[in-house]
Amino acid sequence: MIPTIRDASLADLHAIAALYGREVLTGTATFELEPPSRDEMARRFEAVRRHNLPWLVAEMNGVFAGYAYASPFRPRPAYRFGVEGSIYVEEAARGHGVGRALLEGLIARVRAMGLRHIIGAISDSDTSAASVALHRALGFRDAGVYRQVGWKCDRWLDVTLMQLDLDPDSAPPTAPGLDLGGGLA
Numbered sequence: 289m290i291p292t293i294r295d296a297s298l299a300d301l302h303a304i305a306a307l308y309g310r311e312v313l314t315g316t317a318t319f320e321l322e323p324p325s326r327d328e329m330a331r332r333f334e335a336v337r338r339h340n341l342p343w344l345v346a347e348m349n350g351v352f353a354g355y356a357y358a359s360p361f362r363p364r365p366a367y368r369f370g371v372e373g374s375i376y377v378e379e380a381a382r383g384h385g386v387g388r389a390l391l392e393g394l395i396a397r398v399r400a401m402g403l404r405h406i407i408g409a410i411s412d413s414d415t416s417a418a419s420v421a422l423h424r425a426l427g428f429r430d431a432g433v434y435r436q437v438g439w440k441c442d443r444w445l446d447v448t449l450m451q452l453d454l455d456p457d458s459a460p461p462t463a464p465g466l467d468l469g470g471g472l473a
Contacts, residue, residue: 289348291386293393296343296355298330303352304345305329307376316412316445317376319438335359339466341371342397346386353381356390358398360466361407368465369404375419387422395426399454402463407431408450411438420448428452 296304309323324332336343336357343357354377361370373394377386398406408428410419424430428450436444 291346291389296345406452
């Protein structure tokens with residue numbers, strides 16, 4: 289069965305927070321150590337939406353299967369053409385094309401915005417081979433590895449950086465990019 293991809297809504301936050309909370313507590317896809325509350329997830333959701341960036345939900349047979357979103361890559365204005373993509377898939381839905389469908393949807397939406405890059409930061413590269421392979425299959429290239437930068441689950445974790453260049457010809461921007469509010473130091 290092919291997953292259905294749609295825009296996330298506030299009604300999805302319970303399922304999103306539950307999936308993310310499980311990953312925080314038992315997984316290595318995030319370096320957070322305490323699950324954020326539903327209210328904190330709502331703040332994060334609204335922050336993504338303020339930038340008009342996509343936050344997508346996948347369903348299989350009408351059941352929540354995962355989510356993906358794009359967030360600003362860095363806060364300084366020169367980075368306004370790049371985003372970082374994040375994808376989380378329910379354990380029971382893994383291996384059924386949910387991650388691919390979410391990443392393809394994210395790529396299409398970011399490309400339509402006239403942005404230039406999507407960055408993937410894949411933690412725990414030892415056990416995330418499927419995620420690295422998926423990103424490569426969709427055109428991401430290796431951009432580097434932060435080695436042993438996170439301590440979680442009683443071990444040091446790497447972060448593999450991958451990058452998709454949405455305009456490999458390096459043409460000047462055709463859109464204004466994200467409004468980053470003047471950037472931060």
